[in-house]
Amino acid sequence: MYKPNKKMGKLIIENRSEIFRPSARTERTPASVTRDILKVIDTPGMISFAGGLPDDSLFPIEDLKNIFETSVSKKGSKLFQYSDTQGHSDLRAWIADRYYPGSSADEILLTSGSQQALDLLSRYFIEEDSPILLERPSYLGAIQVFSSYAPTFIGINYGEEGPDMEELKYVLTNSSEKPKFFYCIPDFQNPSSYSYSLEIRNSISKLLLENGVPILEDTAYRELYFKEELPISLCELGPEHTISIGTFSKTLAPGLRVGWIRAPKKILKDLIIQKQSMDLHSPTLNQELVYGFVSSSKYEEHLSLIRKTYQRKSEHTFNCFQNNFGDSLPLQISKGGLFYWLEFPQEINTDLLFQKCLEKGLAAVPGSSFFVGKPERNHLRWNFSNASEEETKLGVKRLFEVYKSIQK
Structure with a gap:
């Protein structure tokens, strides 16, 4: 296990795994699929609809800056x-x-x-x-x-x-x-x-x-x-x-x-x-x-802006899916939240679809990640709040192309 290093006067650990032994709780905690996906979104040309990310252009930066300065003073x-x-x-x-x-x-x-x-x-x-x-x-x-x-x-x-x-x-x-x-x-x-x-x-x-x-x-x-x-x-x-x-x-x-x-x-x-x-x-x-x-009056204004922005993005996303997939992908327009839950035909394995999408510069979350027990593998979670309308249009087009390619 330990090997003396006479020159340095130190012990060399030959097998470090015997020193660092994780607990059972550590070993049974699964990695977050979305966290892993977010690691690849900086790849040039990659468009991500994976994380539940809000639209960062809506963050009230100036208001928070003013609150910070006032509070500190x-x-x-x-x-x-x-x-x-x-x-x-x-x-x-x-x-x-x-x-x-x-x-x-x-x-x-x-x-x-x-x-x-x-x-x-x-x-x-x-x-x-x-x-x-x-x-x-x-x-x-x-x-x-x-x-x-x-x-x-x-x-x-x-x-x-x-x-x-x-x-x-x-x-x-x-x-x-x-x-x-x-x-x-x-x-x-x-x-x-x-x-x-x-x-x-x-x-x-x-x-x-x-x-x-x-x-x-x-x-x-x-x-x-x-x-x-x-x-x-x-x-x-x-x-x-x-x-x-x-x-x-x-x-x-x-x-x-x-x-x-x-x-x-x-x-x-x-x-x-x-x-x-x-x-x-x-x-x-x-x-x-x-x-x-x-606690300020600006919060209600902020919520109103968020709702209007996400509604517009949701409707744009829905229209993009309708224009590309038509009746082949049943979808109801969202009434709120951040996601669309896409249900493909049973023969479509979205774990495979996900891998093919990554190759085409597109990221979303395969549905199997959201199930305990036996997973269902024909769903995909799609976030509509973060991407721009142009990115959404291109992303849905890429998804449709990958979908058609694995149907053949």
């Missing part, structure tokens, strides 16, 4: 000092007031993005082999986090109005062990962009309460509606058995890494302790920047 070194683990009290109060009527700042924990929120909740709930429920398909970032804690995944098939209620009832009735939670994205779901109907929201909230199963509601896309506001959130329907996760990544800027958890106080105190062990607190300055912007 008023608060000085406090913005650069350690701060409370639970987070900026005024921002927590603002979140509670806007999204959770009847809740208070004491029920909000600020996190370093919603991804950290998922990890904190995994720490709290999941034991090895314990069953958890989630939609099928589901957000691959959540699947990645949950996987590191080695649960037993139970996928519930997802349709245009929400999960299959009969399947959910069957699972809850016949499970030998009560699921730890049901993770869901009721609003413009990632990847499908579908939203729960009001009927489904009421049914799910009631059913899971009756069975004593908590709901983990991910609200990342709730503000990104184009015309009609969404029905009441699951957390509003059942605050006593629903934990809500939110983020400013999609509405403000993902680089700020500010998200939150809304949970009953008895749970939140344990989550705060878990967060202390992770990073002490989320960046003080970033929380101040977010609060300064969202």
Whole structure:
């Protein structure tokens, strides 16, 4: 294992793998497909529709710059000092007031993005082999986090109005062990962009309460509606058995890494302790920047601009698919969110399609990444928010050319 180096007076390690031994949790955490894809998007000529990237031209840079200067002049070194683990009290109060009527700042924990929120909740709930429920398909970032804690995944098939209620009832009735939670994205779901109907929201909230199963509601896309506001959130329907996760990544800027958890106080105190062990607190300055912007009149103007821009991009993307694919690719125009969920004929393997697309300078995410258990391999997730209209036109054209080539 060790070999003396007489000249240098040191030991040479012949097999470093015996020194650096990763934990089982490290080894079972899968790589993020979208993170891997993003590594190749700087390749000359590559057009990417892979990541859930907002349009960075919409980031309110000048407003944030002004807030920074004003805040530093008023608060000085406090913005650069350690701060409370639970987070900026005024921002927590603002979140509670806007999204959770009847809740208070004491029920909000600020996190370093919603991804950290998922990890904190995994720490709290999941034991090895314990069953958890989630939609099928589901957000691959959540699947990645949950996987590191080695649960037993139970996928519930997802349709245009929400999960299959009969399947959910069957699972809850016949499970030998009560699921730890049901993770869901009721609003413009990632990847499908579908939203729960009001009927489904009421049914799910009631059913899971009756069975004593908590709901983990991910609200990342709730503000990104184009015309009609969404029905009441699951957390509003059942605050006593629903934990809500939110983020400013999609509405403000993902680089700020500010998200939150809304949970009953008895749970939140344990989550705060878990967060202390992770990073002490989320960046003080970033929380101040977010609060300064969202508490101003400019936030509503900003949201209106985002919705109009994404609606225009969504409609342009839809028209590009119609012009190229026609009836060969069934697609409904999006009502919000950031994605189109493309469903190809069963004989089209989108893992292969994805590889061929990369060769042609095009990146999107193959649908198999979004499934637990046996994957479906005829879907592709397509982000419409980041690319320009010209890039979208060219990207859809390239996709159609690759699609036709593998049909032959």
